Amino acid sequence: MLHTVNKSSFERNSLQSCLNTIDDSSVILLIEDGVISAAKNTKSPMLADLAAQGRVFALQGDVEARGISSKVADNIKLVDYAGFVDLVVEHGTAVSWL
Amino acid sequence: MKISIQINEGPYQHQASDTAYQFAKAAIAKGHEIFRVFFYHDGVDNASRFTIPPQDDRNVVNQWAELDIKNADGEPELVVCVAAALRRGMLDEGEASKNGIDGNNIHPAFRISGLGQLIEAGIQSDRLVVFGD
Numbered sequence: 001m002l003h004t005v006n007k008s009s010f011e012r013n014s015l016q017s018c019l020n021t022i023d024d025s026s027v028i029l030l031i032e033d034g035v036i037s038a039a040k041n042t043k044s045p046m047l048a049d050l051a052a053q054g055r056v057f058a059l060q061g062d063v064e065a066r067g068i069s070s071k072v073a074d075n076i077k078l079v080d081y082a083g084f085v086d087l088v089v090e091h092g093t094a095v096s097w098l
Numbered sequence: 099m100k101i102s103i104q105i106n107e108g109p110y111q112h113q114a115s116d117t118a119y120q121f122a123k124a125a126i127a128k129g130h131e132i133f134r135v136f137f138y139h140d141g142v143d144n145a146s147r148f149t150i151p152p153q154d155d156r157n158v159v160n161q162w163a164e165l166d167i168k169n170a171d172g173e174p175e176l177v178v179c180v181a182a183a184l185r186r187g188m189l190d191e192g193e194a195s196k197n198g199i200d201g202n203n204i205h206p207a208f209r210i211s212g213l214g215q216l217i218e219a220g221i222q223s224d225r226l227v228v229f230g231d
Contacts, residue, residue, distance in 0.1 A: 006114070006229075032113045061120075062113075081124035088225050089099055089130070096228040098106070 001026040002091035006098065008036035009044065014097040019046040029079070029087055030058040038063060039071040051075045059084060100133045101125050102219035106230030108143035109158035110151070115144050118229040119161050132167050134175040134219040137208070141230070142183040145176070147205035163207035176208040177215045 003026055009015045015037050018028060028050060030038050037047060038058040050056050052075055060078040063069055072078065079087065088094050103122060107114035122132050137144050149159045167175045183204070184193060190204040204210060220226045 004227075006117075031117060059117075081120045082128060084121055085101075085125045085128055085130065088101065088125075088227055092225075094225060094227045096230065098228070098230045 002029060002087050002094045003027070004029045004031055004094065004096050005034040005037070006032040006096070008033040009042065010036065015047070016044070018095075018097045019044065019050075022050075027055040027057065027087065027091055029084065030056070030062075030076075031084070032059075032062055033066075035059060035062045035066060035068065038073060038076045039068045040073050041071070048073070057083070057087060099130045099225065100223040101130050101225045101227065102133045102223040103135045104216060104219075104226060104228045104230075105135065105137050105141035105144060106139045106228065108140040109149065111140070112231055114229040114231060115141070115158050115162075116156075118227075119158070119165075121227065121229075122165060122167075126165070132165070132175070133223045134177055134215065135162070135167060136216045136219055137176070137178045137182075138216065139179075139182055139230070140186070142178050142186055142188045145178045145183070145188060145205050145208040146203050148203050159205055163205055166207065174207050174209045177219075178204060178208050178210045179216070180210045180212050183210055 003018050005015045007014050035058045056076045057079050058076050103118050105118050109115045169175050189202045190210045191202045194202040
C-alpha cells in the first residue's frame with residue numbers, strides 16, 4: 001500500500017495515525033505540508049525507522065517550495081510527480097491521510 | 099493503467115487541486131489513462147466557469163478543462179457530485195432549469211452526476227487516488 005500524508009505533524013496527527021496503522025510492506029509519501037516531517041529535526045522515531053528501510057518518500061517540488069531541501073533526512077527519497085505516479089502504480093491501493 | 103482521482107477541496111485553498119492536476123498530467127505523460135476525476139465536497143468549486151484569477155496566476159479550472167478528459171462517448175469525465183454542487187450553488191443548465199434558477203456556472207468541460215460515478219470509478223479503475231484537505 002501507498003500512504004500519502006499531506007499535513008505537517010505540527011498541524012495534524014495524520015502522520016502519527018498513519019504510522020500507527022501502517023503494515024510492513026507499505027510505503028509513505030509525504031506531499032504538500034506533509035513534507036515538513038521530512039526535515040531532520042522534525043522526524044519522528046517511527047518515521048526514521050521506516051526511512052532507514054527505504055520506505056519514506058517526499059515530493060521534491062513541495063520540499064523545495066518550503067525551503068527545506070538542505071534539511072531533508074538523507075534516507076528519505078525525493079520524487080517528482082512522475083515518481084508519485086510510479087509509486088501509485090507499484091504499491092496497489094493508495095490511502096490518503098487527510 | 100486506469101487511474102481515477104477524487105478531489106475534496108476547492109481551488110486556491112491549500113494545494114489539493116494543484117497536486118491532483120500535476121499528478122494527472124504526469125500520469126497521462128507516462129501513458130496511463132485517467133478514467134475519471136470526481137469532484138466531491140468543496141472540490142465542486144473547481145468546476146466554476148466564472149473564476150477569474152489574476153493574470154500572473156494559474157487558472158485551476160481552465161487547467162483541468164484543458165486536460166480534456168473524456169470517455170469513448172465524448173462525455174467529460176471531470177465529474178461533479180450533484181448533491182455537493184447544488185448545496186454550494188454550482189449548477190449546470192439542467193439543474194438550473196429544474197430548480198428555477200436563472201443562471202448556471204459549471205464549465206462545459208465538466209459534468210454533474212451522482213455519487214454512483216465515484217463508486218463506479220473505484221470499480222473500473224486500477225487505482226483511485228484521493229486529494230483533499
